[in-house]
Amino acid sequence: MTRSVLVPHLADAMVRVTELAAIAAQKLAGLGDEKSADQAAVDAMRTAFNGVDFKGRIVIGEGERDEAPMLYIGEEVGTGNGPEIDIALDPLEGTTLTAKAMSNALAVLAISPKGGLLHAPDTYMDKIAIGPGYASDVIDLDATPAENVSELAKAAGRPVSSMTACVLDRPRHGDIIESLRSVGARIRLISDGDVAGVIDTTNADTGIDLYIGQGGAPEGVLAAAALKCVGGQMHGRLVFRNDDEKARARRVGLTDFDRKYKLDELASDETVFCATGVTKGGLVDGVIVRNGWTITDTLVMSSADGMVRKINSRHRTS
Numbered sequence: 260m261t262r263s264v265l266v267p268h269l270a271d272a273m274v275r276v277t278e279l280a281a282i283a284a285q286k287l288a289g290l291g292d293e294k295s296a297d298q299a300a301v302d303a304m305r306t307a308f309n310g311v312d313f314k315g316r317i318v319i320g321e322g323e324r325d326e327a328p329m330l331y332i333g334e335e336v337g338t339g340n341g342p343e344i345d346i347a348l349d350p351l352e353g354t355t356l357t358a359k360a361m362s363n364a365l366a367v368l369a370i371s372p373k374g375g376l377l378h379a380p381d382t383y384m385d386k387i388a389i390g391p392g393y394a395s396d397v398i399d400l401d402a403t404p405a406e407n408v409s410e411l412a413k414a415a416g417r418p419v420s421s422m423t424a425c426v427l428d429r430p431r432h433g434d435i436i437e438s439l440r441s442v443g444a445r446i447r448l449i450s451d452g453d454v455a456g457v458i459d460t461t462n463a464d465t466g467i468d469l470y471i472g473q474g475g476a477p478e479g480v481l482a483a484a485a486l487k488c489v490g491g492q493m494h495g496r497l498v499f500r501n502d503d504e505k506a507r508a509r510r511v512g513l514t515d516f517d518r519k520y521k522l523d524e525l526a527s528d529e530t531v532f533c534a535t536g537v538t539k540g541g542l543v544d545g546v547i548v549r550n551g552w553t554i555t556d557t558l559v560m561s562s563a564d565g566m567v568r569k570i571n572s573r574h575r576t577s
Contacts, residue, residue, distance in 0.1 A: 272311045278555045280304040280366035281535035285546035289360030296357045300350035308336035319347030319477040343373040363452045363540035369484030375528025380507035383498035384476035390461040391490030400494035404438040424469040425456040457482035483525035485532040488560035493522040530562045
């Protein structure tokens with residue numbers, strides 16, 4: 260796929276989309292109302308898409324059409340003019356974080372040429388991810404957490420005791436935590452935000468070497484789109500709790516319920532990833548309102564050229 264498919268103006272337009280969603284959500288930060296904050300981000304993101312020249316299709320979104328009135332899976336957005344683009348999005352990753360004015364809430368999206376992103380249903384996914392610089396297959400979703408962190412330490416030429424794994428702080432991860440600690444690895448527990456957790460493996464300044472655990476499948480595709488831009492490895496496997504979730508998978512064409520997806524299967528084509536901070540976090544700063552201006556901080560990445568940049572924007576406060 261050539262660079263011309265995701266032309267530069269689309270990356271710039273996507274930054275604008277996540278900026279507006281973040282600004283809308285931040286106005287409700289700390290008010291304890293998760294649903295209203297999420298709806299504000301959804302409304303702003305949907306409105307922003309209306310002015311973008313592309314034939315956009317939501318493949319990872321707010322839910323199926325009967326559950327979400329806007330940004331639902333399958334919805335078409337944009338002006339209808341221009342390239343056909345698949346979109347994965349989370350208008351507000353960290354609804355609880357925003358409601359409590361905690362760190363690391365983001366407005367996030369990724370785009371790819373049509374067919375370039377896995378159409379993951381709204382289920383859970385087992386995930387493991389590392390950053391760039393390692394030989395292929397140094398991690399394996401089918402190995403134990405202890406085996407994975409030990410192999411990673413060997414590849415890095417470091418003792419296991421210096422390795423840090425990022426894990427969502429959930430009761431379901433008790434066995435993962437026990438396995439990691441059995442070999443002396445360090446663990447950084449996070450309350451929410453596994454997209455940021457995966458991206459943290461690509462930045463040495465974070466101290467995160469490995470991300471592992473079970474989280475939302477849509478977030479897994481978003482994280483894969485980001486990881487594809489900077490290099491790294493990721494495995495994911497869908498987790499189904501009931502027949503309804505399997506039916507969701509069938510509706511998007513997935514029938515191999517035990518399949519292990521690697522990075523290039525989760526994001527198989529060129530990607531652009533954007534994340535604007537709602538509240539201050541490790542990836543980006545949060546929205547700041549000061550002296551008549553609203554300031555946003557956005558991370559934007561492109562897989563076509565490995566571009567990674569931060570955009571600090573000033574918006575006149577209305």
